[in-house]
């Protein structure tokens with residue numbers, strides 16, 4: 001271990017005097033807290049996460065909240081922000097006592113929060129996320145949304161505001177935080193909570209953030225700043241509160257304690273050193289890894305050798321290719337050249353091959369790539385090493401649990417049980433799980449991208465020690481970090497990247513924090529972003545929601561052209577009219593399906609519902625009816641059946657918590673049963689006048705088809721340019737994020753199911769023109785095409801993605817296939833072969849395209 005004295009010197013070098021603005025107590029004004037947390041208690045099952053916590057925050061004050069992983073910081077702040085209901089205690093914001101858990105109420109009272117796991121919706125664009133992220137009264141008109149979003153994010157970097165049209169799923173983790181922070185600050189809040197805001201930010205962005213926090217405080221805003229980077233907290237905070245095991249242990253002015261004293265308070269013990277002892281220079285080192293002429297999209301490394309027993313750091317300003325290089329070594333991303341580990345050459349671009357060659361990777365994007373969400377901690381810990389405890393592919397559970405328990409003990413992972421979901425762990429403990437999984441495979445080359453992000457000071461030392469012991473036992477570690485102090489304290493050698501190339505190497509005496517910072521700054525030149533922007537525009541279209549619609553439209557035209565060339569009747573007005581009429585029916589049910597699928601649900605009942613409406617129409621809209629009033633009442637009855645079915649579907653799914661596919665299957669069966677009871681045999685002519693109106697055409701174009709297209713365009717507009725549309729997409733894309741944004745998920749789902757059943761009324765009207773009388777079996781054939789049309793058009797069955805324009809083109813293609821097979825005199829079975837084949841092709845193609853992007 002290195003002595004504490006030398007670490008103290010490193011810390012002293014950092015010029016740690018607080019740089020906050022005027023302290024609130026220095027102004028002499030009467031002090032009234034703007035945020036008061038009183039007696040907050042919270043349990044998660046057996047975990048007592050918060051124990052009668054009291055905390056006050058005053059206007060203009062920056063409070064640093066520190067504590068080890070799992071101490072309860074995020075839980076406390078989620079309670080303050082209304083996204084978590086405490087078991088006991090009260091939250092008061094700007095004198096307003098909060099009632100229950102309601103993020104929107106807290107936001108309206110003036111509290112903004114930046115979560116450790118950003119409350120962003122991946123399938124929504126940057127500007128749409130900004131829109132949903134501010135209080136309702138501050139939202140701009142949709143016409144000015146892009147410009148407004150650009151001005152919000154320009155507060156961070158006026159040169160590079162975030163492009164408004166980019167979906168959040170395409171943003172790098174650091175830019176997601178820039179967006180999350182910009183969004184939080186947009187509403188001129190009275191209290192801002194920043195939960196580990198700098199873990200993913202580049203060095204420049206950290207400085208911008210700290211300056212922003214100071215400015216906010218000077219303007220009277222109160223800030224809670226949570227971080228494990230003690231020197232950062234000391235730089236910015238007026239007062240520091242230490243949370244341990246769910247209780248506040250100490251609160252003191254930031255300048256009254258040294259970094260080391262705070263570190264010891266957080267850890268709850270005296271830490272002798274911040275970094276483990278480095279490798280002793282032995283003169284001769286055995287080369288373990290050789291990289292030669294290694295070229296990828298953003299880097300080009302001629303030669304780099306890593307030695308056994310060595311920890312090598314990767315430094316550089318964000319975006320200089322160091323991250324792409326590290327990922328390419330792990331087999332993620334395209335690269336050419338040579339990489340050998342030991343005597344063996346590693347095939348490139350194949351992560352499983354890299355793993356077989358002893359390369360383990362700890363990713364930077366913990367939420368996106370590091371953890372298997374919704375799986376238990378046990379599976380997350382052992383995912384890489386399962387073959388070790390398996391015989392003939394059957395896992396020995398005892399051995400697996402024992403190995404996981406061992407990892408848990410070695411890294412001190414705080415958890416209630418191995419079976420708990422990974423998401424129930426605090427952020428830092430999740431990071432330890434990701435780290436533990438990689439280490440368990442005893443890698444020859446460990447690649448770690450920001451391995452200590454979100455990890456507390458005590459555990460940080462444990463991770464450093466584990467990295468060191470990996471090296472000491474003959475392995476090699478390559479660590480990318482934006483923290484120069486971490487690199488200088490931990491690594492034996494640091495490689496600095498600039499413009500994708502190795503620009504400098506530091507080791508021995510030269511390897512100091514100052515030297516790394518200097519090398520990083522002086523060897524860096526700015527990249528041209530224009531080409532990247534152009535490239536991403538094309539990629540955005542290819543992976544966006546309209547590309548599938550374009551493909552389907554072209555496919556429909558091609559099919560039409562083939563049919564027309566083979567059969568002269570294809571282009572007759574009669575044929576085109578009936579083709580478009582049938583298209584209208586499919587289009588309505590496909591749009592109904594799309595509304596529900598957008599929320600992550602599915603509605604199997606659309607077909608039988610349309611059939612039931614036709615049956616009911618044979619009673620309430622009979623041939624004998626002659627008055628307009630009677631017709632209106634009949635159609636109103638159909639609408640009421642639609643609304644009631646939508647509400648019933650929703651209630652079944654919401655209150656019994658059964659999956660939508662089961663819930664709507666139940667409705668499917670019930671509706672079909674009712675239809676058969678009402679009309680065991682087809683019969684009962686439907687009103688002739690009504691049918692004539694429904695079949696009305698302009699030229700060869702039926703008005704029903706025009707109505708379908710108009711409705712599709714209207715719904716598309718609503719989806720992209722109304723708050724309802726954004727809520728629908730948000731709920732499907734990421735329900736947890738939507739909840740934190742204050743979206744009422746239950747009500748949004750209700751509107752979706754009711755809207756879908758409402759649209760089915762239109763499909764039923766088209767169906768009536770085909771049957772002319774009540775027929776219980778008429779609608780069944782609608783359910784499957786409604787799903788096929790939207791899946792063909794690129795909708796995600798998990799929600800959040802798809803388009804109504806796509807649903808229209810999907811419906812058109814289905815009808816084209818039906819018609820063309822007849823015109824080409826193909827067997828009817830071909831309709832099914834072609835549709836099935838196309839669906840498989842489309843689903844595979846889109847998912848490959850999107851996952852590649």
Ligand SMILES: Nc1ncnc2c1ncn2[C@@H]1O[C@H](COP(=O)(O)OP(=O)(O)OP(=O)(O)O)[C@@H](O)[C@H]1O
Nearest residue numbers: 044049069070071072073074075424425426427428
């Ligand atoms: N949804 C949940 N279900 C079960 N346990 C939870 C849940 N959320 C938090 N916990 C537990 O509550 C405790 C406090 O967690 P919290 O996330 O508040 O810690 P933290 O201080 O923010 O830690 P970190 O610094 O690692 O982010 C932890 O033991 C955690 O496992």
